[in-house]
Amino acid sequence: MKIHFIIFSLFLFACSASSEKQSSSLKEKCLNYEPKKVQLEGELYKKSFPGPPNYEDIKSGDEEEIYWLIKTTKPFCVNKSSYVEGDELHGLSEVQLVVDGLDFYNSKRHLLGKIVVLSGTLFPQITGHHKTEVLITVETLEKANE
Amino acid sequence: MSEFVKAEGISKNRVRYTDSSGRVFIYSKGTWAWRNNNPGNIRKPGKDTKLDGIIGYAGGFSVFSSYETGFIALQTLLKKDFYQNLSLFEAVKKYAPAKDNNDVKNYQKILAQVTKIELSTKIKSLNEAQFLLLCKAVQRVEGFRPGEVKEELPKKKILDVKKNKQNLIIQYLIEGYGWIRKTEAVNLVEKILLMP
Numbered sequence: 001m002k003i004h005f006i007i008f009s010l011f012l013f014a015c016s017a018s019s020e021k022q023s024s025s026l027k028e029k030c031l032n033y034e035p036k037k038v039q040l041e042g043e044l045y046k047k048s049f050p051g052p053p054n055y056e057d058i059k060s061g062d063e064e065e066i067y068w069l070i071k072t073t074k075p076f077c078v079n080k081s082s083y084v085e086g087d088e089l090h091g092l093s094e095v096q097l098v099v100d101g102l103d104f105y106n107s108k109r110h111l112l113g114k115i116v117v118l119s120g121t122l123f124p125q126i127t128g129h130h131k132t133e134v135l136i137t138v139e140t141l142e143k144a145n146e
Numbered sequence: 147m148s149e150f151v152k153a154e155g156i157s158k159n160r161v162r163y164t165d166s167s168g169r170v171f172i173y174s175k176g177t178w179a180w181r182n183n184n185p186g187n188i189r190k191p192g193k194d195t196k197l198d199g200i201i202g203y204a205g206g207f208s209v210f211s212s213y214e215t216g217f218i219a220l221q222t223l224l225k226k227d228f229y230q231n232l233s234l235f236e237a238v239k240k241y242a243p244a245k246d247n248n249d250v251k252n253y254q255k256i257l258a259q260v261t262k263i264e265l266s267t268k269i270k271s272l273n274e275a276q277f278l279l280l281c282k283a284v285q286r287v288e289g290f291r292p293g294e295v296k297e298e299l300p301k302k303k304i305l306d307v308k309k310n311k312q313n314l315i316i317q318y319l320i321e322g323y324g325w326i327r328k329t330e331a332v333n334l335v336e337k338i339l340l341m342p
Contacts, residue, residue: 034228046246051245052177052179052187052287052288052289053177053178053179053288053289053291054159054177054178054205055178055187055205055206055207056158056159056205064247065245065247066245066246066247067243067245067246068246080194082194083227083228084228085191085192085194085195085226086192087192087193087194096243097243098239098240098243098244099243099244100239100244101244101251102244102246104244105244105246123228123240124192125189126188126189126191126223126241127186127187127188127189127241127242128178128187128189128206128207128288129187129241129242129243130189130243135243137240
């Protein structure tokens with residue numbers, strides 16, 4: 001009876017250790033918010049959003065905000081961050097790009113609709129101009145290898 | 147009115163505030179920044195973000211208990227490390243990213259005009275007066291335009307009626323009012339104070 005109990009306990013311990021290992025390995029796959037650099041791959045596209053003052057309807061007078069986004073090839077998650085006060089988020093697939101300005105847009109316009117790889121740093125949505133839960137400050141943006 | 151303790155978006159462009167004494171006020175028209183007491187148009191913050199005075203959410207934004215708390219929240223946000231280490235130029239890029247149709251220069255231009263500060267200046271090196279000017283500039287660009295505030299008075303019930311010999315109602319007994327004539331009752335219905 002005692003031997004059975006010891007075997008059962010060892011089995012439970014092994015299961016728990018394996019589950020912790022699995023959960024930690026899953027967690028390791030999540031990306032980090034800034035200042036850590038990350039890389040994302042997905043389709044580059046642009047989208048029009050209503051901006052100030054009411055963030056509701058361009059036809060009613062709201063400023064039009066055209067931003068570039070990436071639809072990632074695979075959903076991803078981010079770890080919680082005390083630095084940018086970002087929540088842990090899962091199942092993310094759309095990310096708004098934060099770039100330097102029109103010069104950047106004009107130089108990369110030919111990549112719209114293509115699968116691209118971009119690198120940069122992630123931060124959480126804070127203001128009305130932020131259209132996705134997580135945004136990326138872009139450092140490099142290139143066409144993905146086919 | 148006392149301090150607002152609760153808020154909710156009730157329809158497009160309307161926010162219902164409840165104060166600590168239970169009175170209800172409707173903010174309508176104007177802009178979200180004004181209706182939500184949120185001059186920075188700050189969205190729902192992360193779970194660990196400390197921004198005091200949030201009493202609800204409307205239109206995808208936080209609603210603050212007063213304009214003052216909303217303005218303090220904007221200052222609190224811009225005083226966080228991830229903004230403090232940026233220049234005004236970089237901070238604007240982060241706060242309102244450059245658009246494909248109209249880049250961030252417009253925002254930066256207004257900021258430079260209002261604050262009279264070089265855009266290369268780091269936020270952490272601004273003095274208190276300059277920092278307040280920065281927050282005021284953000285408020286201006288976000289569009290803080292006041293609308294209307296109306297108190298939503300609690301509706302009263304009809305408790306009883308008096309009829310004449312022709313069986314027509316001539317007086318109403320109204321909760322909190324006592325007996326009133328039919329014409330006065332009609333007025334109350336028009337003012338949406340009486341349940342029809």
